[in-house]
Amino acid sequence: MSTQSRATARSGETLPDVADSARAARQLDRLKGRSSWRQRLELSFLLGPALILFVGFVILPIAVAVYYSIYKWNGFGPLKDVIGFANYKRAFSDSLFIRAIEHNVIIAVLSLVIQLPLSIAIALLINRKMRGRGFLRLVVFAPYVLSAAVTAVTWSLMLQPGGFVDQLFKNAGAGSWVHAWLGDTHIVLYTIFVVASWQYMGFGIVLLLAGLQGIPGELREAAALDGATPWQTTRMVILPLLGPTIRIWIFLSMIGSLQLFDLPWIMTNGGPAGASTTMATYLIDKGIHSYEYGYASAVSVILFVFCFIFALVYQRFALRRDTQGSLTRMAG
Amino acid sequence: MAVIQATQAPLQRRHSKVSGPQSAWGTAAAYAVGVVIVVITIVPLLYVILGGFRTTAQINEHPAGMPSPWVWTNYKTVITSSSFWHFLLNSTVVAVIATGLTVVLGAMAAFALSRYVFKGRDGLYAFFTIGLMFPLTVAALPLYLQLRRLGLLENLWGVAIPEAAFSLSITIVILRPFMRAIPAELEDAAVVNGTSRLGFFWRVLLPLSAPALTTVGVLAFVTSWNFYILPLLVFNNQIHFTLPLGVATFQSQYSVDTARVFAFTSLSMLPTLIFFVIAQRRIVGGLTGAVKG
Numbered sequence: 001m002s003t004q005s006r007a008t009a010r011s012g013e014t015l016p017d018v019a020d021s022a023r024a025a026r027q028l029d030r031l032k033g034r035s036s037w038r039q040r041l042e043l044s045f046l047l048g049p050a051l052i053l054f055v056g057f058v059i060l061p062i063a064v065a066v067y068y069s070i071y072k073w074n075g076f077g078p079l080k081d082v083i084g085f086a087n088y089k090r091a092f093s094d095s096l097f098i099r100a101i102e103h104n105v106i107i108a109v110l111s112l113v114i115q116l117p118l119s120i121a122i123a124l125l126i127n128r129k130m131r132g133r134g135f136l137r138l139v140v141f142a143p144y145v146l147s148a149a150v151t152a153v154t155w156s157l158m159l160q161p162g163g164f165v166d167q168l169f170k171n172a173g174a175g176s177w178v179h180a181w182l183g184d185t186h187i188v189l190y191t192i193f194v195v196a197s198w199q200y201m202g203f204g205i206v207l208l209l210a211g212l213q214g215i216p217g218e219l220r221e222a223a224a225l226d227g228a229t230p231w232q233t234t235r236m237v238i239l240p241l242l243g244p245t246i247r248i249w250i251f252l253s254m255i256g257s258l259q260l261f262d263l264p265w266i267m268t269n270g271g272p273a274g275a276s277t278t279m280a281t282y283l284i285d286k287g288i289h290s291y292e293y294g295y296a297s298a299v300s301v302i303l304f305v306f307c308f309i310f311a312l313v314y315q316r317f318a319l320r321r322d323t324q325g326s327l328t329r330m331a332g
Numbered sequence: 333m334a335v336i337q338a339t340q341a342p343l344q345r346r347h348s349k350v351s352g353p354q355s356a357w358g359t360a361a362a363y364a365v366g367v368v369i370v371v372i373t374i375v376p377l378l379y380v381i382l383g384g385f386r387t388t389a390q391i392n393e394h395p396a397g398m399p400s401p402w403v404w405t406n407y408k409t410v411i412t413s414s415s416f417w418h419f420l421l422n423s424t425v426v427a428v429i430a431t432g433l434t435v436v437l438g439a440m441a442a443f444a445l446s447r448y449v450f451k452g453r454d455g456l457y458a459f460f461t462i463g464l465m466f467p468l469t470v471a472a473l474p475l476y477l478q479l480r481r482l483g484l485l486e487n488l489w490g491v492a493i494p495e496a497a498f499s500l501s502i503t504i505v506i507l508r509p510f511m512r513a514i515p516a517e518l519e520d521a522a523v524v525n526g527t528s529r530l531g532f533f534w535r536v537l538l539p540l541s542a543p544a545l546t547t548v549g550v551l552a553f554v555t556s557w558n559f560y561i562l563p564l565l566v567f568n569n570q571i572h573f574t575l576p577l578g579v580a581t582f583q584s585q586y587s588v589d590t591a592r593v594f595a596f597t598s599l600s601m602l603p604t605l606i607f608f609v610i611a612q613r614r615i616v617g618g619l620t621g622a623v624k625g
Contacts (some may be wrong), residue, residue, distance in 0.1 A: 047445075049437045049439050061475045061477070125362045126362050126365065128359065138367070140369055142605065153580060153583045154597060157583075261560075280561075284473065287476070
């Protein structure tokens with residue numbers, strides 16, 4: 001028998017089966033209620049509420065802000081004073097807003113060059129069998145679950161002139177290092193960065209530890225067998241495999257830096273003399289203190305566009321390759 | 333999307349561990365670093381808690397000293413004041429509403445997006461993920477204006493609803509692949525036994541999704557509990573304040589009575605810390621699992 005005829009014979013045999021299973025599938029569909037009106041009804045019941053909430057409170061406010069942003073408006077009375085792009089022009093010619101952007105960028109860069117290498121080093125170092133590992137993980141993570149408001153107040157108390165931190169420096173014989181941590185315009189931003197690091201670094205370390213847990217131990221052994229030194233193994237094997245976790249870390253850190261608000265708002269109110277103003281504190285200040293809602297809407301739109309562009313570009317170029325599925329996805 | 337791949341992570345527990353080179357020096361360094369980290373993390377918390385047991389005079393005289401003698405009045409004043417309990421209650425109400433809304437509506441939407449076949453499904457999913465691109469802080473002022481239009485200012489719902497709306501994105505992104513991974517045979521079996529699709533959702537899918545639901549629930553709760561900017565805009569009347577707002581306000585109101593600020597601050601972090609220690613596995617797993625790459 002030739003192959004062809006065998007194939008024909010088989011397909012001849014299976015034809016009734018196909019018809020059968022098609023009928024069964026139709027029946028199953030009917031049972032499941034896949035008739036189109038019923039499916040539509042179920043879908044609107046399932047998706048409707050979420051969609052209303054999402055459109056009403058996430059999409060619409062931003063869309064309306066775009067509309068408000070072309071008006072000069074103090075928030076009361078009718079919108080009638082169309083001024084076009086003047087609000088946007090004003091933002092980019094206000095030196096305080098430019099400084100706010102600079103402050104956000106400084107925080108972002110400091111996170112990248114200080115927090116990230118430090119976090120990776122710490123994660124690599126404590127990723128070993130040691131006593132009290134669970135406790136360490138717990139403690140490291142704890143500041144992250146506190147509200148930024150509590151963190152801000154706690155550190156404000158410690159950083160008071162002549163307070164706890166100053167006393168520590170004096171006791172350590174480094175009294176000359178004492179500064180007006182929150183009062184000196186040259187220092188305040190870095191103080192806030194330190195406080196932010198205290199709150200958020202632990203989360204990043206736990207994230208990186210989880211990423212490390214996902215890398216099979218055999219890889220390290222194999223590299224060692226091939227004569228690689230521990231340092232080489234770490235650099236050539238472990239770090240590349242940690243890549244996806246690091247890229248997520250960077251993404252979260254950058255978005256976090258862009259929206260920094262609670263700490264400077266509570267600790268310094270953006271001061272002194274605007275030295276710790278961020279885009280978010282600037283924007284809220286224009287809104288609730290000087291009632292310039294049209295202008296504040298424009299600043300919101302600018303901040304939104306920054307975030308959106310960053311997210312899109314970063315996902316397009318840095319995160320996309322991670323979606324192919326990699327070892328670290330199995331991190332536990 | 334950053335977080336999408338993240339999503340199956342909580343399902344899969346660690347496979348095998350990589351451990352660093354176990355040299356004696358490395359281990360010693362690890363312990364040393366561990367101790368430093370613990371000290372840096374705990375000292376500020378201890379400082380505030382102990383500060384509550386001192387008088388303002390003691391604090392001013394020896395900023396870095398221990399309580400001597402121990403004073404209980406600060407804590408007593410805070411605990412017997414109604415405002416602390418008010419803030420605590422408000423925080424709880426807001427967080428419970430926000431979490432409930434997020435989990436219920438998110439699960440329903442994720443079910444539709446994962447187990448129904450219809451036109452525009454992927455587009456709709458992509459639409460929901462827009463929320464991951466920008467944090468609520470960015471939209472806070474536009475949201476405030478929106479809530480004002482809706483008459484939701486000075487209203488706990490006015491904070492809870494937007495929080496839930498912003499949590500929907502991550503919730504759907506976590507739940508959809510989870511629900512998708514549940515075998516179709518289960519659904520067919522349920523249907524053959526005469527269960528409707530919604531019945532299948534309620535009786536089979538939801539119980540099976542419990543781990544993922546816990547993750548998104550924890551995420552929504554912690555986010556809401558700590559949220560500051562929206563309550564700041566929405567509430568003017570102290571009656572409505574949540575704990576973070578209360579702490580910040582208390583500090584500026586009683587700046588002269590430092591000891592009381594210490595007591596108030598440490599009491600307000602107590603619920604979080606207790607909750608964290610009790611549910612640490614769920615919280616650490618939930619918060620990191622949600623974003624893991």
